[in-house]
Every structure is written in structure tokens, then in C-alpha cells.
Amino acid sequence: MLSIAVSIAFALVSGALLLSLWRLLRGPDKPDRILALDTLYINTIALLVLLGIHLSSSLYFEAALLIAMMGFVGTVALCKYLLRGDIIE
């Protein structure tokens, strides 16, 4: 039961990753691409959590936490760049 659910979830999250990737490649504006990147990293967190459940290993938690932090900092830095034309003033 659980393994079927995890398989379905893997398929759905992979679909989500592909849709975000499509938006990342297509644009059309810079904020769209940043939003797509933001979504991509959140989807990656979902994929890592699923992998942790699938392999019964809590090792993947640290990776998920690191991606959550670095992804947020990256999004903020990119937005800041768009707003000011500079990251560190």
C-alpha cells in the first residue's frame, strides 16, 4: 500500500519538476524564470523527502534542509538584483 502511494507520488512530483522546468526554459520574463527556479527547489525538497521514505533512511533530511535554506537565499538575491541592479550595496 505504502509503496504504491510512494510510486504515485514520485510520478506526480516528477511531473511537477518537468512543468517547472518548462516554465524556466520558456520564460517569458525574468521574474517568471526566478519563480520557476523557486518552485524547482521546493519540488526537489518534496522529491528528497519521498526518497527518504522510500529508502527508509533519514539521511536525506539534511540535504532537504540545506536546499530549503540555500534556495531561499538564492531567490532573495536574484530578486534583489532585479530590484536594485546590485546584490550587496
Place this chain on the structure above:
Amino acid sequence: MKLRLLPHPILTPVLALIWLLLVNSLSPGQILLGLILGWAIPVFTLRFWPERVRVHKPLTLMRFLAVVMYDILVANLAVAALILGGPKHVKPAFVRVPLALRTDLGISLLANTVSLTPGTVSAWLSPDRSHLVVHGLKVNDPDALIAEIKRRYEAPIKEVFEPC
């Protein structure tokens, strides 16, 4: 003196709790280390947090948190339905919400709450902090949306953090 030694009484237990979650353990040593970190971090970063946060009505805060949790769940179902319905069903609009809140904490709490709940994202704060521009995914009646935000979220935040 009390202010110097324990500048943020709420932050200390929160930091200790986050430390315990991070190490995923409840041993006495880790609790002690968490409390030390929870004391040291606010003291050494005091210059970044000059204001002292005061919670005036904990019960109202609890009720507000429950309302926000419920709204997040409902909001997600509503937004999911709109997305599945396709681009024809959305009716986006920008609305200007006049703010009664004055402090940084109050305004940022309101903006974050608005972003997390029913089909709205806070988009822009006017430089004089008198208005918050909110983008709604499906706005049939802008005035009703403004009234809803003010009544449901702004009023409790003001009551808890800015009672004057």
C-alpha cells in the same frame, strides 16, 4: 539590567526548541546547550533587534493562529480548484489595503499572512507605509476583500502586538 541580560524572553525558548529539533534529541546535555544558545544568540545580536516584542493577548494570538491554519487549508483547496479550472476562471485584480498597523513587526506579519491565505499575495508596500497592495487571484468584489483582510487578520494582529 534585566533588559541587557535577557533582551528577548520569547526568543530564548524558541531558539532552544529549534536547536532540539535540529539535533533530533532530548538528552539533558542538548537541552542545556540549546538554552545556552537561546540565551547567547539574542544577547550577541541585540543590535539587530532593538525593539522588544510584547505579546499582549496570548489567547487572541492562539485564536488568530487557528484561523490562519484553517484559512491556509481552505485557501489551498480553492486555489487548486481555480488552477484546475484553467486560465478562464481566474479574475485577477490589484487592491489597495489601507493599513492601521504601524510597527515593522505588525506590517510584516500581516503581509506574510495575506500571502499564505486565500488567493492573495502581498505585492507592494507604499513607502509611507499607509497602504499594502495585494494581488488577488479571483476578485469579484474588491471592497469585500479589503474588509475581510482588515477584519480577519489585521484586527487580531493589532490587538496582540499594538494595543495602544
Place this chain on the structure above:
Amino acid sequence: MLEMMLSVLIVVGALFTFIGSLGLARLDDFYTRLHGPTKATTLGVGALLIASVLYFSTRGEGLSLHEILVTLFLFITAPVSAHLLAKAALHLRVRSIAPPPPEAEEPLADTRVRTGD
């Protein structure tokens, strides 16, 4: 019973994640696209993380609550990045279905004068 609950949580979480990205790919302008990822995806990942907490806590090795940290972190950061993205889009005058508020698009609307485009 527990397995049932876990399976439902996992599938619902993944479904919300998918719907969030579907919104990102499908809707018409930037501001409406912003809604999908900030809400649906955050809740979806939240549900998956709760499933993970349940799964690892019931394996007999004691409570495992550190996934709550990721959930908490996502719920704090998602609105912040959404707000910054919306602000950046207003600043760049990205095409919008809804008429944007005129004062937000003024070049001098920011408290500081911007330099170098």
C-alpha cells in the same frame, strides 16, 4: 490504519505539489502564476513532511520531529519570496491581466533612487 493515513498524506501532498507547478505552467500572466507555487506547493511539501514525521516516528526508534523544521522554514520563507518576486515584477513592469496600481510602478516609488539599469 497508520499505513492508510501515510499513503493518503503522501498522495495528497504530491498532488498539491503537482497542482502548484501546473498553475505555474498553465496560467496566463506572471501575477496569477505566482499563486500556485507559493500556496499549493508549500502545503504539498508540508503534507509530505508530516508524512515523513509519522513514518520515522513509528518505526520504534523514538520520535523524529526534525522534519518540522523544514516545514516551518518553508512556511516562513514562501511569503517572503513571493512578496519580493511580486515587487520585482512591478518594478520591471511585467505584463499583467489586472491593471497594476500606478504608484507602485513609478521609478521613484522605492524609498531609494535606483541606479544603473
